[in-house]
Amino acid sequence: MTEEKQKQPFLEPVKAHLLKTRAVTENTDQAKELYNSGRYGILLSSGKVQLSLIEAIYLSEKQKVILLDQRNKEITFENCLKKAQKSEHNFWAKYCVYKDIRNRGYIIKTALKFGADFRVYDRGIKPGEDHAKWVVFPVLEGSTLTWHDFSAKNRVAHSTKKRLLIGIVDDEGETTYYECRWLRP
Numbered sequence: 284m285t286e287e288k289q290k291q292p293f294l295e296p297v298k299a300h301l302l303k304t305r306a307v308t309e310n311t312d313q314a315k316e317l318y319n320s321g322r323y324g325i326l327l328s329s330g331k332v333q334l335s336l337i338e339a340i341y342l343s344e345k346q347k348v349i350l351l352d353q354r355n356k357e358i359t360f361e362n363c364l365k366k367a368q369k370s371e372h373n374f375w376a377k378y379c380v381y382k383d384i385r386n387r388g389y390i391i392k393t394a395l396k397f398g399a400d401f402r403v404y405d406r407g408i409k410p411g412e413d414h415a416k417w418v419v420f421p422v423l424e425g426s427t428l429t430w431h432d433f434s435a436k437n438r439v440a441h442s443t444k445k446r447l448l449i450g451i452v453d454d455e456g457e458t459t460y461y462e463c464r465w466l467r468p
Contacts, residue, residue: 296349297332299339301358303370306339306350308332317347322390322409335393336371337381340364344382376421377401380450383458384419394418398439403448417462419448441465 297314299306308314310330318326323342324334334342342348343360350358368374377400384391384403392410394402402415418440422428428449440447440463447463 294347296347297342298349298351299332299334299342301339301350301352301363304336306334306336306348308334308348317342321385322392336367337374337378337393340367340378341382341385373421373423375456376423376450376452379452379456380419380421380458383450391419397443397445399436399443402445415445417446417448418443419450421450421452421458424451424453437463437465 294313294316297308297311297317299308299314307327308317308324308331314332315326315330317323318332323338324332327333334348339348339350340360340363343350343358343363350360350363352358364378367378371377381391381401384401388406390404390409391401392404392415394400394415397418399418400421401419403417403419404410404413405416408416418436420436436449437447449461449463450458451461452458
């Protein structure tokens with residue numbers, strides 16, 4: 284075993300109870316480290332971390348979180364994803380965009396209060412240190428977006444002083460991004 288591997292502690296997955304639209308972890312050092320390392324969720328005063336549904340599912344797929352139901356029975360990633368797709372409109376597109384952006388090393392958080400699906404922080408920036416650089420709207424390839432819808436999304440980005448990213452998800456779950464900005468002639 285190399286010296287580098289010996290230094291890295293093995294972190295067991297964090298247990299989190301899944302509620303309808305969120306998950307709440309136990310009060311453990313691993314849960315706090317999950318929050319501190321990638322700003323997953325919100326650190327509660329109780330020491331627990333509250334994860335959004337999409338964060339919980341992503342961390343479940345990455346095997347960093349074990350999701351439990353109210354009877355403390357484990358919920359698989361696949362089952363949780365199926366339930367989320369049934370209960371939330373456009374969840375698959377949102378999940379693909381969330382996963383892709385996280386895998387690229389960015390911090391992505393919900394942006395409902397901004398009127399968008401997500402806000403994304405530039406690499407190396409954590410929420411609270413500076414503002415998000417982009418607001419992101421996931422769209423399935425083949426779905427239609429009217430000029431009125433596009434204009435509304437662009438207006439949200441402009442009014443929040445962020446750049447607009449449209450994440451288009453294809454049939455294979457791959458995402459292509461288009462950044463849109465206002466230009467003055």
